[in-house]
Amino acid sequence: MRAYTKLRIDRFIGGPLCWALNLLVRGAGAVSRRDHRIPPADVRVICVAKYAGMGSILSALPLLAALKARYPHAQLVFLSSRKNATLLERVTTIDERLYVNEDSLQGIALSTLELCWRLWRLRPALYIDLELYSYYASMIAALSGARNRLGFYRKSTVFKRGLFTHLVFFNTVSPVHELYLQLGYVAGCRAPTEGHADPRLRQLQLRPQDREEVQAVLGKWQSNAAPLLVVNPNASDLCLERRWPLEHFAVAIAALLDKVPALSVVLSGAPTEREYVAGLHSLLTRYEGRVANFAGQLSVGGLLALLERADCVLTNDSGPMHMAFALGRPTIALFGPGYPKHYAMLANSTCTIVFYEPVICSPCLYHSDTPPCGGDNQCMKLIRPEGVIAACLAFLAPRPQPRQQLPQQWLPPAAEDTVKQVGEQPLGRVLLRPFSL
Numbered sequence: 420m421r422a423y424t425k426l427r428i429d430r431f432i433g434g435p436l437c438w439a440l441n442l443l444v445r446g447a448g449a450v451s452r453r454d455h456r457i458p459p460a461d462v463r464v465i466c467v468a469k470y471a472g473m474g475s476i477l478s479a480l481p482l483l484a485a486l487k488a489r490y491p492h493a494q495l496v497f498l499s500s501r502k503n504a505t506l507l508e509r510v511t512t513i514d515e516r517l518y519v520n521e522d523s524l525q526g527i528a529l530s531t532l533e534l535c536w537r538l539w540r541l542r543p544a545l546y547i548d549l550e551l552y553s554y555y556a557s558m559i560a561a562l563s564g565a566r567n568r569l570g571f572y573r574k575s576t577v578f579k580r581g582l583f584t585h586l587v588f589f590n591t592v593s594p595v596h597e598l599y600l601q602l603g604y605v606a607g608c609r610a611p612t613e614g615h616a617d618p619r620l621r622q623l624q625l626r627p628q629d630r631e632e633v634q635a636v637l638g639k640w641q642s643n644a645a646p647l648l649v650v651n652p653n654a655s656d657l658c659l660e661r662r663w664p665l666e667h668f669a670v671a672i673a674a675l676l677d678k679v680p681a682l683s684v685v686l687s688g689a690p691t692e693r694e695y696v697a698g699l700h701s702l703l704t705r706y707e708g709r710v711a712n713f714a715g716q717l718s719v720g721g722l723l724a725l726l727e728r729a730d731c732v733l734t735n736d737s738g739p740m741h742m743a744f745a746l747g748r749p750t751i752a753l754f755g756p757g758y759p760k761h762y763a764m765l766a767n768s769t770c771t772i773v774f775y776e777p778v779i780c781s782p783c784l785y786h787s788d789t790p791p792c793g794g795d796n797q798c799m800k801l802i803r804p805e806g807v808i809a810a811c812l813a814f815l816a817p818r819p820q821p822r823q824q825l826p827q828q829w830l831p832p833a834a835e836d837t838v839k840q841v842g843e844q845p846l847g848r849v850l851l852r853p854f855s856l
Contacts, residue, residue, distance in 0.1 A: 658790070661756050755776070
């Protein structure tokens with residue numbers, strides 16, 4: 420089921436049901452007068468819900484680490500779409516996973532009934548909903564029966580107050596992992612990263628079969644000693660305008676293949692994206708034997724293992740970008756409709772370069788169902804291949820490339836200066852260089 424179909428179902432069916440349930444919950448709350456304090460001894464089951472977005476799930480890993488640190492004996496249950504199962508099975512902090520089948524309306528209905536039954540049996544003390552706009556997610560939170568239900572609001576709390584016992588404002592210019600942690604702080608957690616390694620790397624664990632899958636696909640095509648560039652030219656159908664033009668990708672990849680003779684390039688993507696990725700592959704036919712289209716050939720675990728092997732990942736703002744961040748791989752990330760400070764702040768600042776050209780309507784991703792450009796994503800088209808090539812070479816060149824050899828306008832500035840600079844940019848001003856996080 421496509422993203423916009425699910426949005427329409429949620430809005431036109433879930434909306435009225437949510438308002439009706441809100442009235443019932445408010446009435447029940449007025450009668451029962453439940454105590455909503457959170458004594459640690461009472462927290463035996465914690466539910467965290469994030470149905471859409473693999474990138475958002477990976478951004479929630481610091482929250483999961485914080486919950487485990489605060490409530491080490493509690494059972495941590497994660498609710499999500501079944502399509503995220505392969506990723507969630509590799510997150511070690513999760514004790515149990517509950518899924519909704521979003522393939523069809525009937526599948527949603529039947530799996531929702533099963534989900535509610537499992538929640539009633541678990542009787543969670545804490546329920547944390549990481550969705551922002553979803554009526555469906557809000558209904559499941561209320562139906563869980565949890566004594567304390569934590570969620571986000573944006574403009575108004577009217578429809579959520581009652582369904583949730585604790586609400587936190589969702590600021591679209593704040594790093595999303597910090598927003599998720601705010602819900603953890605409300606639940607009594609402390610920051611999980613103080614004096615510890617990156618909590619994502621301790622939680623995301625690949626399996627031997629993941630690496631075997633990649634090795635079987637790569638075969639003799641690519642030597643382990645040769646540099647490997649993984650390119651993800653895709654973005655989910657929730658906002659296709661996040662895609663950098665295929666022609667720009669082709670120019671950048673061709674230049675890198677010419678400058679790094681031993682380089683191999685793998686184009687990645689989901690089965691539904693294979694035809695689109697084939698369009699990029701067709702622009703690189705003169706490099707036959709050095710460029711492979713793996714779209715649709717790898718499982719999520721296999722994709723993680725492929726990214727783990729990459730010397731550099733070139734990607735749009737998407738799920739694979741967050742996977743590369745979580746695995747600590749050198750990453751060149753391309754942003755346009757989304758705001759880098761919102762979704763890229765968990766990246767490793769020593770090996771991540773982000774390109775962002777904030778035109779007057781960017782970031783539109785959080786404010787409009789239909790992008791104001793109508794598909795003419797100038798925010799992505801303004802990112803020039805020359806800078807992307809120079810950034811990739813910093814990771815792919817046989818020897819580290821001296822900074823003075825890179826075009827001056829594309830030098831990555833220091834992380835702190837960049838975050839400050841981008842935060843202070845007025846809308847409409849175009850950055851002339853990428854920034855390092």
